[in-house]
Amino acid sequence: MTRAADTVRIGSGAGFAGDRLEPALLLAERGNLDYLALECLAERTIALAQLRKRRDPTEGYDALLKRRVAMLLPALKKQGVRLVSNFGAANPQAGAEVILDVARQQGLSVKVAIVAGDDVLDQMHGDRIALETGQPLSAFGELISANAYLGADAIIPALETGADIVITGRVADPSLFVAPVAHYFGWRVSDLDRMARATAVGHLLECAAQVTGGYFADPGRKDVPDIANIGFPFADVDAEGNAVLGKVEGTGGAITLATVKEQLLYEASDPGAYLTPDVTADFTAIQLRQVAHDRVSIEGARANGKSPTLKVSIGYLAGYLGEGELSYAGRNALARAKLAGKIIRERLAHSFSELRIDYIGSTSSHGRSFDASEHPYEVRLRVAARARSADEASLVGEEVEALYLNGPAGGGGARKYVVEQIGIVSTLLDRSEVSTSVTLKDWTNEPATV
Amino acid sequence: MSRRLYDLAHCRAGDKGDTSILSLIAYREEDYALLREHVTADAVAQHLSGIITGKVRRYEMPTLGALQFVCERALSGGVTTSLALDAHGKTLSYALLEMQIEA
Numbered sequence: 001m002t003r004a005a006d007t008v009r010i011g012s013g014a015g016f017a018g019d020r021l022e023p024a025l026l027l028a029e030r031g032n033l034d035y036l037a038l039e040c041l042a043e044r045t046i047a048l049a050q051l052r053k054r055r056d057p058t059e060g061y062d063a064l065l066k067r068r069v070a071m072l073l074p075a076l077k078k079q080g081v082r083l084v085s086n087f088g089a090a091n092p093q094a095g096a097e098v099i100l101d102v103a104r105q106q107g108l109s110v111k112v113a114i115v116a117g118d119d120v121l122d123q124m125h126g127d128r129i130a131l132e133t134g135q136p137l138s139a140f141g142e143l144i145s146a147n148a149y150l151g152a153d154a155i156i157p158a159l160e161t162g163a164d165i166v167i168t169g170r171v172a173d174p175s176l177f178v179a180p181v182a183h184y185f186g187w188r189v190s191d192l193d194r195m196a197r198a199t200a201v202g203h204l205l206e207c208a209a210q211v212t213g214g215y216f217a218d219p220g221r222k223d224v225p226d227i228a229n230i231g232f233p234f235a236d237v238d239a240e241g242n243a244v245l246g247k248v249e250g251t252g253g254a255i256t257l258a259t260v261k262e263q264l265l266y267e268a269s270d271p272g273a274y275l276t277p278d279v280t281a282d283f284t285a286i287q288l289r290q291v292a293h294d295r296v297s298i299e300g301a302r303a304n305g306k307s308p309t310l311k312v313s314i315g316y317l318a319g320y321l322g323e324g325e326l327s328y329a330g331r332n333a334l335a336r337a338k339l340a341g342k343i344i345r346e347r348l349a350h351s352f353s354e355l356r357i358d359y360i361g362s363t364s365s366h367g368r369s370f371d372a373s374e375h376p377y378e379v380r381l382r383v384a385a386r387a388r389s390a391d392e393a394s395l396v397g398e399e400v401e402a403l404y405l406n407g408p409a410g411g412g413g414a415r416k417y418v419v420e421q422i423g424i425v426s427t428l429l430d431r432s433e434v435s436t437s438v439t440l441k442d443w444t445n446e447p448a449t450v
Numbered sequence: 451m452s453r454r455l456y457d458l459a460h461c462r463a464g465d466k467g468d469t470s471i472l473s474l475i476a477y478r479e480e481d482y483a484l485l486r487e488h489v490t491a492d493a494v495a496q497h498l499s500g501i502i503t504g505k506v507r508r509y510e511m512p513t514l515g516a517l518q519f520v521c522e523r524a525l526s527g528g529v530t531t532s533l534a535l536d537a538h539g540k541t542l543s544y545a546l547l548e549m550q551i552e553a
Contacts, residue, residue, distance in 0.1 A: 267464030
């Protein structure tokens with residue numbers, strides 16, 4: 001696949017922990033990439049991984065790590081593509097061991113660099129303040145994880161080792177892309193305008209298909225071709241940090257000004273000050289151009305300073321969510337569902353401090369703001385409550401299920417769930433309070449001596 | 451003439467804690483000025499008053515033909531501990547697009 005000289009090509013092979021596996025393989029095999037990055041950590045993912053690590057010290061990396069690496073490693077080695085991923089989650093060391101196991105099984109030599117230092121749980125004293133609520137951390141449930149968002153400056157030394165795979169825990173999502181670009185061109189991390197431009201590119205890539213037509217389609221209004229086979233994106237980034245987005249030829253999806261704009265603004269709570277550990281980036285003067293079919297160029301992000309602090313994401317045990325659901329259909333469906341809701345409220349309100357009753361198909365998403373139609377053909381009752389224990393939470397589903405014999409006419413399709421809840425709050429640490437390190441592990445396939 | 455935002459613009463919702471972040475991107479560049487004039491932060495706060503209870507800030511992105519609305523106290527306490535089915539407020543994009551303007 002052709003590209004401009006003096007650019008580095010980096011692909012995005014996963015946009016969340018549960019993302020599809022095979023688009024990354026397609027990128028590695030046919031994308032003509034230099035680097036492939038996989039973003040696998042949502043806010044709660046690392047806290048859940050920490051719970052797994054507590055139970056078993058060899059666990060706590062991304063649940064799909066082994067499958068992803070086993071699928072990708074031959075193509076990465078054959079094509080000379082280097083992989084960078086936060087799929088180490090709560091235990092990058094153990095994740096690296098799994099990668100070596102895969103390499104041994106496949107008879108492929110591999111060098112893995114592990115980035116550590118994001119785990120700052122030991123430093124989270126109860127009197128630190130949560131940014132969201134202004135309360136001390138001791139006001140929340142038991143803290144189970146605290147991870148600083150590391151930046152490109154923590155990842156670049158790992159790339160300098162020449163490792164085939166760089167595995168990290170919590171890093172800022174765009175930094176997964178900024179680091180390889182900065183390393184490739186030899187930028188200093190103090191070169192903030194370049195870091196800002198690369199950060200905008202990283203932000204566009206970090207959610208994978210969300211820039212190639214995923215999470216975009218609206219039939220008849222915003223159509224996306226061959227969406228079932230949507231291709232994941234790559235960017236050709238030049239030495240200034242300007243870039244052109246693309247995807248592998250023959251894949252589905254689309255890269256248009258509209259798809260790129262949606263992703264550029266996604267989660268930017270201040271487009272003039274998009275905060276990462278690398279730079280505070282100003283997106284307000286960004287210029288996008290459709291330079292070819294499924295190719296959009298981006299330039300014009302600027303630096304707006306750099307924060308002296310790092311954000312820390314803290315996971316805490318927030319009790320249990322109990323849920324129960326039941327459907328009603330046909331004449332008077334909503335009225336019957338509401339009678340069921342009334343019964344549940346009467347029976348459970350005294351047991352739970354927070355009880356929520358939704359009518360799916362009518363008011364569950366936006367309340368009665370825009371359509372209070374009393375006549376949906378079918379409606380699904382949903383009851384949710386928070387509880388301190390799993391036993392207490394299970395009461396919700398039990399009560400909903402009991403509506404079969406004790407509630408209004410025609411209820412069907414009962415389901416009940418109990419889910420352990422992880423809450424997330426954040427705080428700030430001075431950069432000097434976070435120290436990072438890189439360690440190497442490798443396995444070499446020695447030819448047998450004769 | 452009353453026009454629905456759905457016919458003029460598209461939107462994606464993002465979230466940070468209890469804050470919902472809603473883009474509003476004009477399909478046609480020439481409609482940006484119209485959106486900028488009519489879809490004020492106050493108008494959006496009014497439109498979504500049944501859902502969000504906090505302040506709404508608006509950012510203008512003229513080079514993209516887009517506005518960005520940052521809505522506080524929009525997710526019934528925040529993604530990770532909300533009892534809502536759509537705890538992230540992903541569907542709020544289409545709540546914004548329900549808005550009508552006289553233009």
